[in-house]
Amino acid sequence: MSGVLRASGSTLGRCMCIITGASKGFGRALAHLVLNYLKTGSVLLLVEELLQNLKDMQEITIFCTVADLSTKEGVEDTVAMARQQSLKEIDHVLLINNAASLGDISPFENFTELERVNSYLAFNVSSVLALTAGMLQAFPPRAGLQWSVVNCSSMFAVQALPSWVLYCTAKAARDMMFRVLAVENPNVKVLSYAPGPMDTQMQEDIRRLTGIQYHLHPCRDSAAKLMRLLLDNDFVTACHVDFFDL
Amino acid sequence: MATLGRALCIITGASKGFGRAVAKEMARLVEPGSAFVLVARSGDELRTLQTELAESGLEARCVVLDLSLNDSPERIVRTAKEVFSPDIKHVILVNNAASLGDVSRFCKSFTSMAEVDSYLSFNVSSALCLTAGVLQAFPKQSGLRRCVINVSSLCALKPFASWVLYCSGKAARDMMFKVLAEEEPDLRVLNYAPGPLDTDMQMVARTRTGESTLRKAFSGMFDEGQLLTCEASCAKMMKLLLEDKYKSGDHIDFYDV
Numbered sequence: 211m212s213g214v215l216r217a218s219g220s221t222l223g224r225c226m227c228i229i230t231g232a233s234k235g236f237g238r239a240l241a242h243l244v245l246n247y248l249k250t251g252s253v254l255l256l257v258e259e260l261l262q263n264l265k266d267m268q269e270i271t272i273f274c275t276v277a278d279l280s281t282k283e284g285v286e287d288t289v290a291m292a293r294q295q296s297l298k299e300i301d302h303v304l305l306i307n308n309a310a311s312l313g314d315i316s317p318f319e320n321f322t323e324l325e326r327v328n329s330y331l332a333f334n335v336s337s338v339l340a341l342t343a344g345m346l347q348a349f350p351p352r353a354g355l356q357w358s359v360v361n362c363s364s365m366f367a368v369q370a371l372p373s374w375v376l377y378c379t380a381k382a383a384r385d386m387m388f389r390v391l392a393v394e395n396p397n398v399k400v401l402s403y404a405p406g407p408m409d410t411q412m413q414e415d416i417r418r419l420t421g422i423q424y425h426l427h428p429c430r431d432s433a434a435k436l437m438r439l440l441l442d443n444d445f446v447t448a449c450h451v452d453f454f455d456l
Numbered sequence: 457m458a459t460l461g462r463a464l465c466i467i468t469g470a471s472k473g474f475g476r477a478v479a480k481e482m483a484r485l486v487e488p489g490s491a492f493v494l495v496a497r498s499g500d501e502l503r504t505l506q507t508e509l510a511e512s513g514l515e516a517r518c519v520v521l522d523l524s525l526n527d528s529p530e531r532i533v534r535t536a537k538e539v540f541s542p543d544i545k546h547v548i549l550v551n552n553a554a555s556l557g558d559v560s561r562f563c564k565s566f567t568s569m570a571e572v573d574s575y576l577s578f579n580v581s582s583a584l585c586l587t588a589g590v591l592q593a594f595p596k597q598s599g600l601r602r603c604v605i606n607v608s609s610l611c612a613l614k615p616f617a618s619w620v621l622y623c624s625g626k627a628a629r630d631m632m633f634k635v636l637a638e639e640e641p642d643l644r645v646l647n648y649a650p651g652p653l654d655t656d657m658q659m660v661a662r663t664r665t666g667e668s669t670l671r672k673a674f675s676g677m678f679d680e681g682q683l684l685t686c687e688a689s690c691a692k693m694m695k696l697l698l699e700d701k702y703k704s705g706d707h708i709d710f711y712d713v
């Protein structure tokens with residue numbers, strides 16, 4: 211972080227910002243919000259299932275790419291796309307690993323099929339490590355290049371919930387994965403942010419599958435809290451922070 | 457003397473190390489009429505173990521396979537059903553088989569999804585699917601105790617540099633079995649971290665770990681004779697099982713007992 215001069219708390223700098231799962235929900239709210247904090251010359255790379263075009267902003271390059279992150283090709287294509295920007299004068303890389311799926315909500319003993327479980331873990335765990343690794347290689351951390359990684363986590367990374375074995379297991383794996391990343395890379399700030407229950411398709415699916423209706427918060431409120439954490443940048447690396455903690 | 461009763465014991469990674477020690481120790485603690493299902497990739501070592509158990513009058517079946525193949529959980533469950541009898545009052549599944557992954561490398565080198573997928577398939581998915589299959593095959597019924605053990609690690613709780621796959625896999629497993637414990641209160645679920653054992657896995661740790669401070673720490677433990685024998689750790693695990701007072705889903709380390 212030496213050599214980076216920016217007004218603390220007000221911008222993300224000249225940033226290469228990558229957000230996965232950006233087509234809807236929390237990812238989309240983040241994409242919209244982050245634009246307010248990117249300085250001229252920044253690049254925003256949105257990885258999504260469906261191509262949604264953000265309003266063109268002057269001086270900030272926005273790429274929207276459709277990639278299936280459950281596949282090796284999807285991850286590699288995303289990294290390749292980011293790599294094309296690696297010659298720009300970026301002073302901050304911000305990677306937000308948001309894309310995720312709920313998986314089947316079902317009693318533990320129903321999960322007898324390896325393929326199904328592997329497929330879930332490929333998208334929710336493997337792709338996150340592979341993508342993060344790819345971005346670290348494309349933009350090696352160095353003096354003058356700030357690096358921040360967000361892991362969109364969950365209360366259920368920490369608390370076991372009956373019938374949610376896939377989701378809990380993957381979130382627990384991710385939290386630990388990012389803790390290891392932080393230990394290995396003291397110059398990369400890592401944040402596991404649990405955004406709380408929001409008004410998203412995922413919560414719709416939860417309600418439909420479980421009948422449980424949580425009190426939902428607007429995505430933009432949770433996105434705003436995350437943004438404040440990133441701008442203030444005084445969180446302890448690798449900590450797990452919940453929307454309700456703030 | 458306290459025993460595990462007339463039991464069906466299913467143990468993965470039973471050919472050597474901790475899994476083998478568990479098989480031998482459980483064999484001493486079960487009652488006649490008990491049966492063992494021993495799972496590993498190496499047939500020769502399993503068959504030697506099978507012979508030893510047979511000498512104690514215990515039936516043992518060997519299932520030689522790669523746990524991460526799609527039909528493996530089903531093959532193990534089928535064998536378990538074959539050796540089960542209505543006299544058996546205790547089903548014990550020990551999810552022990554595991555791998556370290558490439559500990560010589562750091563997070564930023566894991567750009568290959570295939571490598572990570574393969575690791576998770578063996579170390580996480582197969583444990584979930586095998587456990588699910590066993591629970592379906594031996595459903596809750598009065599008079600039948602059911603116990604599921606996850607061989608865990610300090611790495612489930614604490615991150616270690618150059619150990620991303622192993623730490624993530626162990627953290628995933630601990631959570632997986634905590635969810636199981638929450639779902640099925642009549643099931644006894646134990647996340648047991650055996651401590652630093654003198655095994656082939658430990659040898660890889662002290663020779664291949666990429667992070668030099670950590671590698672030296674492992675070497676140091678070996679050189680100072682601080683590694684545990686599998687038997688010593690296994691004895692503590694058996695104590696936990698026999699006393700049967702642990703809270704289902706808890707993570708208990710060798711050094712906690």
